[in-house]
Amino acid sequence: MRRVRWSFWIALALLAGGLVTLAWRLQPAAARHGEAISPAKPLQDFTLQSEAGPLRLSDLRGRLLLFFFAYTYCPDVCPTALSTLKASVENLGADAAAVQVILVSVDPQRDTPERLGQFVHSFHPAFIGLTGDKDTLDRITADFGVFYRINPPEAGRSDYTVDHSSNILLVDKQGRLAYSWPFDVSAKDLAADLQALMR
Amino acid sequence: MKTKIFCTMILIAIFVSACGGKTEAASITIENAWVRAAQMGSGMGNNMATPMAGMEGGNGANSAAYMLIKNSSSTADKLLKAESDVAMMVETHLSEMKDGVMTMHEVEGIEVPAKGQVELKPGSYHVMLMGLKRDLNAGDKVTLTLTFEKAGKVVIEAEVRNP
Numbered sequence: 001m002r003r004v005r006w007s008f009w010i011a012l013a014l015l016a017g018g019l020v021t022l023a024w025r026l027q028p029a030a031a032r033h034g035e036a037i038s039p040a041k042p043l044q045d046f047t048l049q050s051e052a053g054p055l056r057l058s059d060l061r062g063r064l065l066l067f068f069f070a071y072t073y074c075p076d077v078c079p080t081a082l083s084t085l086k087a088s089v090e091n092l093g094a095d096a097a098a099v100q101v102i103l104v105s106v107d108p109q110r111d112t113p114e115r116l117g118q119f120v121h122s123f124h125p126a127f128i129g130l131t132g133d134k135d136t137l138d139r140i141t142a143d144f145g146v147f148y149r150i151n152p153p154e155a156g157r158s159d160y161t162v163d164h165s166s167n168i169l170l171v172d173k174q175g176r177l178a179y180s181w182p183f184d185v186s187a188k189d190l191a192a193d194l195q196a197l198m199r
Numbered sequence: 200m201k202t203k204i205f206c207t208m209i210l211i212a213i214f215v216s217a218c219g220g221k222t223e224a225a226s227i228t229i230e231n232a233w234v235r236a237a238q239m240g241s242g243m244g245n246n247m248a249t250p251m252a253g254m255e256g257g258n259g260a261n262s263a264a265y266m267l268i269k270n271s272s273s274t275a276d277k278l279l280k281a282e283s284d285v286a287m288m289v290e291t292h293l294s295e296m297k298d299g300v301m302t303m304h305e306v307e308g309i310e311v312p313a314k315g316q317v318e319l320k321p322g323s324y325h326v327m328l329m330g331l332k333r334d335l336n337a338g339d340k341v342t343l344t345l346t347f348e349k350a351g352k353v354v355i356e357a358e359v360r361n362p
Contacts, residue, residue, distance in 0.1 A: 075261035075328065076294045077301050079235055080321035083362050115259075122238045147300050159329065166301035183301070184322050 032196070033181065033189035034168075040176035046140050048104065048130035051117025055130060057175060064099045064197060065171040068183075069146045071107035071162045072119040077183055078103075081168060082123045087187030088194065089124060096126075098198055105131040106141065106148035107162050144169060144177060170197070226272035227311070227350040232357035234285075234341045237262040238334045262286075262335055264326040264343055264357050265319045270311040277348040278309040278317075285341050287330030294322050308348070321362075337361040 045058045066085060070078035085101045092099060103120050105111035108131050111119075116129030131137070141148055148164040168190070170179035179197065181190055237260045264283075270276050281289050294303045301322075309324050311317050319325050326343065335341065339359040346352050 073259075073261050074303070075235070075263040076292070076303060076325050077322055079237070079262075080362075083235075149300075161303050163300050163302040165299055166296065167299070 033185055033193050034170070034179045035181070036179055037177050040172060040174075040178040041145075042174075042176050043171065044139075044143050045175075046132075046136065046143075048132040048136065048140070049113045050128050050130050051113045055128065057171075060100055060102075061175050062173055064173065064194060066099060066101045066194075067104060067144065067169040067171060068102070069104045069106050069141065069144070069148060069164050070166075071105050071164070072111050072115055073107065073159070074162070077166055079123075081166065081183040082120070082127070084183070084185065084187045084190060085127070085168065086124045088190040089126070091187060091191035092194060095195060095198060099194060101127045103127065103129045104137070104140070105129065106137060106146075106164050107150065108132065108134055108137060109150075172197075226270055227276060227347055227353055228269045228271070229345070229353060229355045230267040230269065232264065232266035232343070232355050233360045233362075234264045234328070234335055234357045235262045236335050236337045236339075236359050236361040237331055238336060260331045260334075262328045262331060263292075263321075264328060264341065265321065266326075266355070266357065267316060267318050268309075268311050269316040270313060272349070273313050274349065275313045275315075276311045276350055278311065278345055279348055280346045281326040282344040282346075283326075283328060283341060285332055285335065286328035287332065289343075290327045290329065291324070292327040293324050296322070311347075335359045 043057065045056055047054050047056045049055070068078070068081050068085065070081065072078070082101075082103065089096045089099060089101060101120075101124065103116065105116050111129075111131050113129065113131055116131055120127035120129040132140075137148075140146075146165040146167075146169075148162060151161050151163065153160040166183040168181045168183060168185065169177060170181075172178040179193070181193070264281070268278065278291060281291060283289050290305050291309055292303055293306045294301060296302075305327075306324070309317055309319070317324065328341075337359055341357045341359060342354065343357055344352055344354050
């Protein structure tokens with residue numbers, strides 16, 4: 001009788017342990033430095049122009065996509081974010097192939113696909129630069145929850161600045177908007193989060 | 200005798216004014232000045248969908264210079280302007296986050312508090328280099344002339360970095 005009771009308790013402990021492990025496994029991988037978009041938001045497919053030709057969001061499915069909405073004339077925040085993205089991709093080592101960095105220009109008047117291509121490749125050869133007409137960009141930015149505003153040039157000048165949301169946004173393997181980081185996240189933290197999200 | 204006294208006084212006057220000038224310039228020190236590398240290829244200027252007036256000589260690339268400005272004087276100073284021969288236009292700018300949206304605009308000057316410092320850094324104050332005349336590769340040096348309201352001109356060499 002005593003023996004039976006012991007085996008009962010051991011079995012129960014094993015079962016509880018198993019359940020805890022299972023719950024741990026099922027729990028979505030926690031990225032600790034960004035902010036989860038919960039529930040992850042399915043995105044509409046779109047086509048934009050890269051320097052190599054048109055590209056659809058669905059063409060990129062199956063990888064973790066890191067989106068940044070910016071413009072090439074931006075001297076400060078945009079290159080800072082791209083440098084961070086470059087360093088985090090390099091930190092990933094062999095896992096880097098599972099991640100694609102995409103810069104979407106919100107300055108279609110000045111950023112041609114060629115200019116964008118040169119700009120992103122000056123950071124990393126695998127980065128993609130995308131742009132499109134204003135209507136398409138408006139639809140995509142609305143879907144991503146990204147704000148942008150092209151400021152009118154100051155009197156007597158032709159150059160202008162573009163205000164834009166500066167978060168780095170993650171689209172998961174199922175094509176859903178799932179995570180967000182501030183542009184000044186460190187490369188190490190971003191890489192650690194990406195590794196956690198890959199598991 | 201009178202001439203001797205007169206000469207001495209002039210010498211003292213020169214000495215005092217020279218000292219005064221030196222103290223003023225030395226009140227501002229610049230540390231850790233760097234410029235972000237920007238390589239956009241020679242064809243970049245031709246790829247502008249709409250070329251920018253006045254920027255035809257540059258390759259259409261922009262960059263920024265960052266630094267720590269320290270003021271040892273007991274009065275506040277102000278960085279009024281920055282100049283460099285690497286860009287068509289050089290301005291002092293501020294990037295600011297407002298409700299999650301990043302905006303950037305020119306500022307009239309950058310205040311350096313008395314016995315204090317101001318850091319020009321990504322996502323904040325920076326010297327914007329607009330319309331680069333050449334590629335900036337890591338390791339290159341860029342000469343910047345900074346004009347302060349009180350300390351006057353300070354010429355520095357900033358290193359190009361690929362952060």
